[in-house]
Amino acid sequence: EVQLVESGGGLVQPGGSLRLSCAASGFTFSDYWMHWVRQAPGKGLMWVSRIYNDGISTIYADSVKGRFTISRDNAKNTLYLQMNSLRDEDTALYYCARGQHCIGSSCSGGYFDLWGRGTLVTVSS
Amino acid sequence: DIVLTQSPDSLAVSLGERATINCKSSQSVLYSSNNKNYLGWYQQRPGQPPRLLIYWASTRESGVPDRFSGSGSGTDFTLTISSLQAEDVAVYYCQQYYSSPYTFGQGTNLEIK
Numbered sequence: 524e525v526q527l528v529e530s531g532g533g534l535v536q537p538g539g540s541l542r543l544s545c546a547a548s549g550f551t552f553s554d555y556w557m558h559w560v561r562q563a564p565g566k567g568l569m570w571v572s573r574i575y576n577d578g579i580s581t582i583y584a585d586s587v588k589g590r591f592t593i594s595r596d597n598a599k600n601t602l603y604l605q606m607n608s609l610r611d612e613d614t615a616l617y618y619c620a621r622g623q624h625c626i627g628s629s630c631s632g633g634y635f636d637l638w639g640r641g642t643l644v645t646v647s648s
Numbered sequence: 649d650i651v652l653t654q655s656p657d658s659l660a661v662s663l664g665e666r667a668t669i670n671c672k673s674s675q676s677v678l679y680s681s682n683n684k685n686y687l688g689w690y691q692q693r694p695g696q697p698p699r700l701l702i703y704w705a706s707t708r709e710s711g712v713p714d715r716f717s718g719s720g721s722g723t724d725f726t727l728t729i730s731s732l733q734a735e736d737v738a739v740y741y742c743q744q745y746y747s748s749p750y751t752f753g754q755g756t757n758l759e760i761k
Contacts, residue, residue: 567754568743618697638699
């Protein structure tokens with residue numbers, strides 16, 4: 524089955540750290556860009572970060588730049604998000620999503636066609 | 649950053665009637681080299697993750713009912729549900745994947761009248 528499964532969320536104090544994981548299955552993980560998207564309680568969707576299929580290039584939303592690090596292990600079919608210096612406003616459901624399909628230098632798509640069910644991060648003292 | 653503004657914020661439509669949601673972009677998301685609009689539409693039912701409905705502004709994702717259609721180009725886009733069904737109650741988001749940050753609209757909450 525083609526799916527993404529997030530884990531690693533929980534309750535953390537302001538200033539603390541957490542590492543999220545996203546396990547991919549049913550498709551060739553190493554052929555896709557991957558993203559993290561978050562949704563604060565009762566709010567809309569906010570894109571957080573993107574990583575190329577080979578892990579070479581990463582980008583971040585301004586609100587998390589310098590605090591969050593996206594990475595991936597293609598041998599383990601797993602995407603990560605290391606979150607440091609967490610703030611109250613980082614409280615959200617964090618989704619991983621599949622993006623652009625790339626084989627060699629040829630890429631297609633870019634829309635987010637597969638989503639996990641999310642993992643909840645709560646930052647509170 | 650590209651700002652996407654959806655209208656309306658909420659919408660109530662009778663079963664079997666048409667629902668229309670608009671999305672306006674602060675700059676064009678049409679890539680001239682391939683003539684594609686880098687705009688997608690997502691459905692998020694209560695308690696569920698988002699689901700891709702439409703990409704390239706008008707291409708329906710596999711498995712999406714044909715009552716869903718997308719139109720528009722450049723900066724103005726529309727999602728239309730031709731005959732509303734009960735299972736269409738959800739929040740709908742547009743998103744641009746033209747450039748990072750890959751922004752979403754604020755969402756439109758669709759209910760049954």
